[in-house]
Amino acid sequence: MAEIKVEGLSKEFGVGEDRVVALENVNLDVGGHVFVSIVGPSGCGKSTLLNILSGIETPSSGKVTITQDNHDAEPGYVFQAARLLPWRSVMDNLLFVQKDRSDETKARCQKYLEMVQLGDKVDKYPGELSGGMQQRVGIARAFSIEPDVLFMDEPFSHLDAITARSLRRELHEMWSQTKKTVLFVTHDVGEAVELSNRILVFAKGGKLEDDLQIDLPFPRDPAEDAVAVAKAQVLRKFEELDLIAS
Amino acid sequence: MATVVTTAPSPGRGLPGWVKSPKFARILFPFVVLGIWYFIYYTLDSRIFPAPQTVAVFMWEEITLTSGVRYSSAAENIYVQFGITLMRLTIGFFIALILGTIIGLAVGISKKVDAFFHDWVMGVLAMPALVYALFLGLALGFGNLGPILAVVIAGTPFVIINIREGVRNTPKELIDMARSFEVPQNKITRHVLLPSLMPFFFAAIRYAYAVGWKGLVITEVFASDRGMGWTIKFWYDAHRAHGVIGYAIFFIIFALALEKLVFDPLADRAFKWRPKMDAVQMAEGDFGGVQREGFLLIEDQEIEEGVDTTVAKGGNF
Ligand SMILES: Nc1ncnc2c1ncn2[C@@H]1O[C@H](COP(=O)(O)OP(=O)(O)O)[C@@H](O)[C@H]1O
Ligand SMILES: [Mg+2]
Numbered sequence: 001m002a003e004i005k006v007e008g009l010s011k012e013f014g015v016g017e018d019r020v021v022a023l024e025n026v027n028l029d030v031g032g033h034v035f036v037s038i039v040g041p042s043g044c045g046k047s048t049l050l051n052i053l054s055g056i057e058t059p060s061s062g063k064v065t066i067t068q069d070n071h072d073a074e075p076g077y078v079f080q081a082a083r084l085l086p087w088r089s090v091m092d093n094l095l096f097v098q099k100d101r102s103d104e105t106k107a108r109c110q111k112y113l114e115m116v117q118l119g120d121k122v123d124k125y126p127g128e129l130s131g132g133m134q135q136r137v138g139i140a141r142a143f144s145i146e147p148d149v150l151f152m153d154e155p156f157s158h159l160d161a162i163t164a165r166s167l168r169r170e171l172h173e174m175w176s177q178t179k180k181t182v183l184f185v186t187h188d189v190g191e192a193v194e195l196s197n198r199i200l201v202f203a204k205g206g207k208l209e210d211d212l213q214i215d216l217p218f219p220r221d222p223a224e225d226a227v228a229v230a231k232a233q234v235l236r237k238f239e240e241l242d243l244i245a246s
Numbered sequence: 247m248a249t250v251v252t253t254a255p256s257p258g259r260g261l262p263g264w265v266k267s268p269k270f271a272r273i274l275f276p277f278v279v280l281g282i283w284y285f286i287y288y289t290l291d292s293r294i295f296p297a298p299q300t301v302a303v304f305m306w307e308e309i310t311l312t313s314g315v316r317y318s319s320a321a322e323n324i325y326v327q328f329g330i331t332l333m334r335l336t337i338g339f340f341i342a343l344i345l346g347t348i349i350g351l352a353v354g355i356s357k358k359v360d361a362f363f364h365d366w367v368m369g370v371l372a373m374p375a376l377v378y379a380l381f382l383g384l385a386l387g388f389g390n391l392g393p394i395l396a397v398v399i400a401g402t403p404f405v406i407i408n409i410r411e412g413v414r415n416t417p418k419e420l421i422d423m424a425r426s427f428e429v430p431q432n433k434i435t436r437h438v439l440l441p442s443l444m445p446f447f448f449a450a451i452r453y454a455y456a457v458g459w460k461g462l463v464i465t466e467v468f469a470s471d472r473g474m475g476w477t478i479k480f481w482y483d484a485h486r487a488h489g490v491i492g493y494a495i496f497f498i499i500f501a502l503a504l505e506k507l508v509f510d511p512l513a514d515r516a517f518k519w520r521p522k523m524d525a526v527q528m529a530e531g532d533f534g535g536v537q538r539e540g541f542l543l544i545e546d547q548e549i550e551e552g553v554d555t556t557v558a559k560g561g562n563f
Contacts, residue, residue: 054426075426083423087441087519096437097427125519145427 002068002148002181003031004053009062011048011206022048023206026062030198033179035172037192039234040202040209046185048206050077050151053183068148076147078155082134084126090137091122094144112140115174132163139167143174149181156191168195172219189238193231194220201241209241296488304492317480321472324496331474334390335455335462338397342454345398346405347447353406354413363406371403375461376468383469392469393462400461401454408453412446444516452509459501 006028013020022045030036038046051057052064054075066073084093094109095101113119116136126134135155142150155171156164172195175182186192192199193214201210212234220227264270280298287297307313308324321327353360353367378399382392416439424434466475474493481489 051422051426055428056422056426074428077423077426079419079423081419083419085420085437085441087444087517088437096433097424097429127520141427151426 001032002066002073003029004149004181004183005029005063005065005067006049006053007063009049009052009064010060011045011052011057012060021206023052026206026208028200028208030181030183032181034198035175035182035184035196036198036200037196038183038185038200038202039187039189039192041204042187044202044204045206046202047080047153049202050153050183050185053149054151066149073148074145076142076145076150078135078138078142078150078152080154080157082126082131082138084134084137084141086126089123089125090118090129093126093137094141097141097145108146109140109144112144113137115143116140116170132159132167135159136167136170139171139174143178146178147180149183150175152182152184154185154187157187164191169219171195176218189234190222190231193227193234194222199234201237203241210237212237294487296491300488301492301495304488305495308492308496317477319472319476319480324477327472327474327477328496328500330390330472331393331462331466334393334466334473335397335459338394338462339401339455339458341394342398342401342405342458343451346402346450346454347409349402350406350409350450351413354410360410367403367406370399371407375400375464378461379465379468382465386469388469388471393465393473393475396461396465396469397458401458404453404457405450408446408450409443412443415442415446417442448509448513448516455504455509456501463497 006026009023009026009028010021011023013022026045026049038049040046048057052059053066054077066075068074084090085096088096090113091106091109094113095106098105098109110119110122113122116139118133118136118140121129121133126137129137135158139155142152152171156167159167168191184192184195197214199210199212199214200208201212203209214230216226216230222228222231283298287295304313311323316322317327319327321330349359349363353363375396378396382395386392386395420438420442421434424438462473463475463478466473467479470476474497478490478493481493
């Protein structure tokens with residue numbers, strides 16, 4: 001079981017007048033087969049948190065550990081833009097992040113491409129695919145390394161509502177099947193309520209303000225009363241924390 | 247009351263489709279030039295301005311070696327002259343490419359190295375080819391070294407600028423992606439950094455060749471006793487306009503042949519992952535939408551400040 005531990009994490013960028021506090025004294029404990037959403041206004045350090053957890057950025061202070069059964073866990077990352085290598089085919093984009101190119105590995109990549117319904121697009125270049133398809137390649141890439149934890153940074157925010165909706169379903173299906181720990185950044189409260197067991201609310205200045213449990217059965221239909229009520233409750237929380245205005 | 251006005255698209259007036267195609271326009275061009283040429287020929291004094299057929303006959307005789315003209319140069323005919331020029335161009339071109347790539351990488355990576363080279367690169371870039379042509383003639387005499395150096399001087403700044411832009415445009419978000427997936431550095435270099443440099447490298451090749459060729463011909467006019475530049479001056483000295491124009495057309499044919507037979511196939515092979523585009527787009531780091539999208543979409547990450555690609559495509563053409 002994967003476990004993410006964040007202790008006293010702070011991150012600053014720049015010095016002097018350019019100094020920006022992206023995260024301030026964040027403490028966090030996430031583990032097991034959970035889907036955790038991180039919500040908050042733009043610039044409150046959500047991406048920075050994922051970047052530190054995945055090793056792209058280093059903390060200014062504090063400690064971050066991600067373990068899987070007491071050894072270092074392997075993270076997968078889905079970005080806001082698909083971040084595919086435009087000069088490599090879909091299959092080669094998946095193979096790029098693998099440890100080897102064995103037949104077994106290729107079969108695994110194929111399997112996840114089929115899961116996102118792109119099994120027939122393996123030889124295409126990213127430029128030949130629609131935005132939604134590119135994003136699905138990004139999702140398949142993250143799953144294909146069979147990571148212990150999965151980081152997703154507003155992966156659907158640039159897609160049209162219909163595509164986003166069907167991808168949300170696919171993602172949830174894959175999460176249920178693969179039993180990953182997912183950390184999912186979004187600024188869409190509805191999306192967070194639909195997908196997650198737990199919602200972390202961040203405020204400007206990179207402070208973790210609240211930690212909410214959403215105990216409703218999956219799959220959740222946004223049209224259902226219970227889901228709508230939960231969403232309203234979270235939004236009210238936002239108002240209390242004065243996050244809506246910013 | 248609402249009135250809906252629609253206009254039916256007017257049917258194409260009379261002209262068949264092939265006449266309106268870009269291909270036809272392309273083929274049309276030389277005929278238009280020929281028409282203008284004949285017009286000027288018949289309105290101007292024909293002793294000064296040669297008829298197209300005079301030039302055609304001249305070119306034919308040059309190619310078939312039937313004109314009976316023996317150049318007052320060690321290189322006796324067009325093939326030898328052309329061979330000499332091509333040899334100078336090739337050597338100079340590769341030196342410019344290697345030198346420019348090394349300096350371009352250094353300049354792109356280090357701000358200090360950039361500061362060291364910047365003004366001089368711009369200075370050389372803005373210098374008329376005539377200046378170094380004359381200087382090289384004075385300093386080095388009429389051998390091969392002067393013309394080769396002319397290619398190096400003309401081409402290197404363009405290679406430096408293009409490679410520098412390539413380095414500055416390294417796709418940070420793709421590198422971050424690779425790091426987050428723990429892809430080893432050598433794999434990142436091969437699959438991310440080098441491919442992202444390719445468009446800039448190709449632009450560098452095209453520009454270096456084009457400006458190198460121009461610098462070379464001028465240098466051969468003033469600082470050489472053989473080569474294509476020298477030959478065109480030979481016909482100028484002989485007051486034979488058909489010779490000058492004939493050689494100008496040889497230049498055009500050579501440039502087009504190189505473009506179609508060497509550069510285009512190379513680029514097609516290297517860039518089959520994206521829709522067709524020209525060297526200027528490549529120099530601007532336009533990766534066929536995909537990459538650009540990547541830059542724009544990550545709105546909350548710091549994007550490299552605007553790069554002055556104007557220089558890469560401008561310069562003294
Ligand atoms: N590489 C960086 N250099 C300087 N400042 C940064 C960098 N990355 C993020 N920031 C700043 O840190 C703050 C948090 O950014 P980010 O984590 O991207 O916010 P979010 O993802 O919640 O919108 C912002 O003020 C942002 O400008
Ligand atoms: Mg963000």
